[in-house]
Amino acid sequence: MRILVVCGAGASSTFVALRIRKTAQARSLPVTAEACPLDFLAARLPGAAVVLLGPHLGDRLDAVRSTAAQAGVAVVVLPDTIFSSPSGDEALDLALDAAGAMSPQGEPQRSDGGPTHG
Template identity: 60%
Template sequence: MRILVVCGAGASSTFVALRIRRAAHAAGLDLAAFAGTERSLPIDLDSTDVVLLGPHLHRSLDEVRALAAPRGVAVGVLPDDVFTDLDGSRALALARAVADQGADPASA
Protein backbone atom coordinates (compact mmCIF):
# COMPACT_ATOMS: atom_id res chain seq x y z
CA MET A 1 0.00 0.00 0.00
CA ARG A 2 1.18 3.51 -0.81
CA ILE A 3 -0.02 6.23 1.56
CA LEU A 4 0.17 9.89 0.62
CA VAL A 5 0.00 12.38 3.49
CA VAL A 6 -0.98 15.84 2.26
CA CYS A 7 -0.61 19.21 3.91
CA GLY A 8 -0.30 22.74 2.60
CA ALA A 9 3.46 22.98 2.13
CA GLY A 10 4.66 19.44 2.78
CA ALA A 11 6.50 20.04 6.06
CA SER A 12 3.94 18.66 8.51
CA SER A 13 3.06 15.80 6.21
CA THR A 14 6.71 14.76 6.10
CA PHE A 15 6.70 14.15 9.86
CA VAL A 16 3.43 12.20 9.73
CA ALA A 17 4.60 10.07 6.78
CA LEU A 18 7.85 9.25 8.58
CA ARG A 19 5.94 8.18 11.69
CA ILE A 20 3.61 6.00 9.59
CA ARG A 21 6.62 4.30 7.98
CA ARG A 22 8.13 3.63 11.41
CA ALA A 23 4.85 2.23 12.75
CA ALA A 24 4.46 0.01 9.69
CA HIS A 25 8.01 -1.27 10.03
CA ALA A 26 7.43 -2.03 13.73
CA ALA A 27 4.27 -3.94 12.79
CA GLY A 28 6.03 -5.85 10.03
CA LEU A 29 3.92 -4.26 7.30
CA ASP A 30 5.22 -3.63 3.82
CA LEU A 31 3.99 -0.20 2.81
CA ALA A 32 5.23 3.18 1.70
CA ALA A 33 4.20 6.51 3.16
CA PHE A 34 5.25 9.78 1.63
CA ALA A 35 4.45 13.47 1.90
CA GLY A 36 2.82 15.70 -0.64
CA THR A 37 1.20 19.07 -1.02
CA GLU A 38 -2.09 20.31 -2.41
CA ARG A 39 -0.25 21.40 -5.55
CA SER A 40 1.40 18.02 -6.13
CA LEU A 41 -1.75 16.03 -5.39
CA PRO A 42 -2.99 15.56 -8.99
CA ILE A 43 0.34 14.02 -9.98
CA ASP A 44 0.89 12.09 -6.73
CA LEU A 45 -2.50 10.37 -7.03
CA ASP A 46 -1.21 8.25 -9.90
CA SER A 47 1.08 6.34 -7.53
CA THR A 48 -1.09 6.30 -4.40
CA ASP A 49 -3.57 3.93 -2.79
CA VAL A 50 -4.65 6.09 0.16
CA VAL A 51 -4.58 9.84 0.72
CA LEU A 52 -4.59 11.23 4.24
CA LEU A 53 -5.35 14.93 4.32
CA GLY A 54 -4.05 17.12 7.10
CA PRO A 55 -6.83 18.25 9.42
CA HIS A 56 -6.60 21.83 8.13
CA LEU A 57 -7.48 20.55 4.62
CA HIS A 58 -10.82 19.05 5.64
CA ARG A 59 -12.51 21.74 3.52
CA SER A 60 -10.93 20.13 0.43
CA LEU A 61 -12.22 16.62 1.14
CA ASP A 62 -14.92 16.56 -1.55
CA GLU A 63 -12.59 18.02 -4.16
CA VAL A 64 -9.83 15.52 -3.36
CA ARG A 65 -12.29 12.63 -3.42
CA ALA A 66 -13.46 13.76 -6.87
CA LEU A 67 -9.85 13.69 -8.11
CA ALA A 68 -9.06 10.39 -6.39
CA ALA A 69 -12.17 8.35 -7.22
CA PRO A 70 -11.42 7.73 -10.91
CA ARG A 71 -8.03 6.35 -9.87
CA GLY A 72 -9.48 4.09 -7.17
CA VAL A 73 -7.71 6.02 -4.42
CA ALA A 74 -9.33 6.19 -0.98
CA VAL A 75 -9.27 9.47 0.94
CA GLY A 76 -9.43 10.24 4.67
CA VAL A 77 -8.77 13.16 6.96
CA LEU A 78 -6.27 13.01 9.79
CA PRO A 79 -7.55 14.00 13.24
CA ASP A 80 -6.79 17.40 14.71
CA ASP A 81 -4.43 15.84 17.24
CA VAL A 82 -2.40 13.88 14.67
CA PHE A 83 0.85 15.47 15.85
CA THR A 84 0.43 13.90 19.29
CA ASP A 85 0.59 10.48 17.59
CA LEU A 86 4.33 10.28 18.12
CA ASP A 87 4.72 6.64 17.10
CA GLY A 88 2.44 6.90 14.06
CA SER A 89 0.26 4.00 15.11
CA ARG A 90 -3.03 5.92 15.03
CA ALA A 91 -2.27 7.47 11.65
CA LEU A 92 -1.33 4.04 10.31
CA ALA A 93 -4.56 2.54 11.69
CA LEU A 94 -6.55 5.32 10.02
CA ALA A 95 -4.80 4.71 6.69
CA ARG A 96 -5.58 1.00 6.88
CA ALA A 97 -9.23 1.69 7.78
CA VAL A 98 -9.57 4.15 4.91
CA ALA A 99 -8.06 1.61 2.53
CA ASP A 100 -10.41 -1.12 3.78
CA GLN A 101 -13.49 1.08 3.53
CA GLY A 102 -12.46 2.99 0.42
CA ALA A 103 -13.60 6.21 2.08
CA ASP A 104 -13.10 8.41 5.11
CA PRO A 105 -14.42 6.36 8.05
CA ALA A 106 -15.55 9.54 9.78
CA SER A 107 -17.98 10.30 6.99
CA ALA A 108 -19.23 6.77 6.39
Protein backbone atom coordinates in the same frame (compact mmCIF):
# COMPACT_ATOMS: atom_id res chain seq x y z
CA MET B 1 0.49 -0.11 0.10
CA ARG B 2 1.42 3.47 -0.68
CA ILE B 3 0.01 6.27 1.49
CA LEU B 4 0.10 9.97 0.62
CA VAL B 5 0.01 12.32 3.61
CA VAL B 6 -1.26 15.63 2.28
CA CYS B 7 -0.91 19.06 3.84
CA GLY B 8 -0.65 22.57 2.48
CA ALA B 9 3.08 22.71 1.73
CA GLY B 10 4.38 19.28 2.75
CA ALA B 11 6.28 20.24 5.90
CA SER B 12 4.01 18.92 8.65
CA SER B 13 3.03 15.89 6.59
CA THR B 14 6.70 14.86 6.39
CA PHE B 15 6.72 14.10 10.13
CA VAL B 16 3.46 12.14 9.94
CA ALA B 17 4.74 10.12 6.96
CA LEU B 18 7.95 9.31 8.83
CA ARG B 19 6.02 8.09 11.88
CA ILE B 20 3.77 5.95 9.63
CA ARG B 21 6.81 4.35 7.96
CA LYS B 22 8.39 3.56 11.34
CA THR B 23 5.16 2.06 12.66
CA ALA B 24 4.62 -0.01 9.50
CA GLN B 25 8.18 -1.30 9.72
CA ALA B 26 7.70 -2.23 13.39
CA ARG B 27 4.54 -4.13 12.39
CA SER B 28 6.32 -5.75 9.40
CA LEU B 29 3.77 -4.24 6.99
CA PRO B 30 4.63 -3.49 3.37
CA VAL B 31 3.66 0.18 3.58
CA THR B 32 5.26 3.31 2.22
CA ALA B 33 4.15 6.77 3.30
CA GLU B 34 5.07 9.98 1.54
CA ALA B 35 4.45 13.63 2.28
CA CYS B 36 2.66 15.40 -0.54
CA PRO B 37 1.80 19.08 -0.89
CA LEU B 38 -1.83 19.59 -1.91
CA ASP B 39 -0.76 21.30 -5.13
CA PHE B 40 0.97 18.11 -6.32
CA LEU B 41 -1.70 15.60 -5.30
CA ALA B 42 -3.13 14.84 -8.75
CA ALA B 43 0.31 14.03 -10.15
CA ARG B 44 1.23 11.81 -7.18
CA LEU B 45 -2.02 9.78 -7.00
CA PRO B 46 -1.10 6.99 -9.46
CA GLY B 47 -0.06 3.96 -7.44
CA ALA B 48 -1.36 5.33 -4.13
CA ALA B 49 -3.91 3.43 -2.05
CA VAL B 50 -4.90 6.13 0.44
CA VAL B 51 -4.69 9.88 0.89
CA LEU B 52 -4.48 11.07 4.49
CA LEU B 53 -5.59 14.70 4.38
CA GLY B 54 -4.33 17.13 7.00
CA PRO B 55 -7.10 18.35 9.32
CA HIS B 56 -6.50 21.96 8.33
CA LEU B 57 -7.54 21.01 4.75
CA GLY B 58 -10.92 19.56 5.71
CA ASP B 59 -12.65 22.35 3.80
CA ARG B 60 -11.12 20.89 0.60
CA LEU B 61 -12.29 17.35 1.26
CA ASP B 62 -14.89 17.24 -1.52
CA ALA B 63 -12.41 18.40 -4.16
CA VAL B 64 -9.72 16.00 -2.92
CA ARG B 65 -12.17 13.09 -2.87
CA SER B 66 -13.28 13.91 -6.39
CA THR B 67 -9.70 13.96 -7.67
CA ALA B 68 -8.73 10.82 -5.75
CA ALA B 69 -11.84 8.91 -6.85
CA GLN B 70 -10.71 9.21 -10.47
CA ALA B 71 -7.60 7.24 -9.48
CA GLY B 72 -9.50 4.82 -7.21
CA VAL B 73 -7.80 6.19 -4.09
CA ALA B 74 -9.47 6.43 -0.68
CA VAL B 75 -9.34 9.70 1.29
CA VAL B 76 -9.40 10.17 5.07
CA VAL B 77 -9.21 13.46 6.99
CA LEU B 78 -6.73 13.13 9.84
CA PRO B 79 -7.78 14.22 13.34
CA ASP B 80 -6.57 17.55 14.74
CA THR B 81 -4.21 15.76 17.13
CA ILE B 82 -2.28 13.91 14.42
CA PHE B 83 0.66 16.31 14.11
CA SER B 84 1.42 16.15 17.83
CA SER B 85 1.01 12.38 18.10
CA PRO B 86 4.31 10.70 19.05
CA SER B 87 3.62 7.55 17.02
CA GLY B 88 2.24 6.67 13.63
CA ASP B 89 -0.26 4.12 14.95
CA GLU B 90 -3.40 6.22 14.61
CA ALA B 91 -2.56 7.48 11.11
CA LEU B 92 -1.51 4.04 9.89
CA ASP B 93 -4.66 2.44 11.30
CA LEU B 94 -6.83 5.07 9.59
CA ALA B 95 -5.07 4.38 6.28
CA LEU B 96 -5.37 0.60 6.62
CA ASP B 97 -9.08 0.91 7.44
CA ALA B 98 -9.69 3.21 4.47
CA ALA B 99 -7.79 0.95 2.08
CA GLY B 100 -9.75 -2.04 3.35
CA ALA B 101 -13.02 -0.20 2.70
CA MET B 102 -12.28 0.17 -1.01
CA SER B 103 -13.33 -2.41 -3.57
CA PRO B 104 -10.79 -3.73 -6.10
CA GLN B 105 -12.31 -1.23 -8.56
CA GLY B 106 -11.58 1.65 -6.19
CA GLU B 107 -15.18 2.15 -5.10
CA PRO B 108 -16.20 2.57 -1.45
CA GLN B 109 -17.69 -0.61 0.06
CA ARG B 110 -21.03 -0.91 1.84
CA SER B 111 -21.04 -2.59 5.22
CA ASP B 112 -22.26 -5.79 3.50
CA GLY B 113 -19.17 -5.76 1.24
CA GLY B 114 -20.79 -4.51 -1.96
CA PRO B 115 -19.78 -1.28 -3.69
CA THR B 116 -21.76 1.85 -2.85
CA HIS B 117 -23.22 3.89 -5.64
CA GLY B 118 -24.57 7.33 -5.07
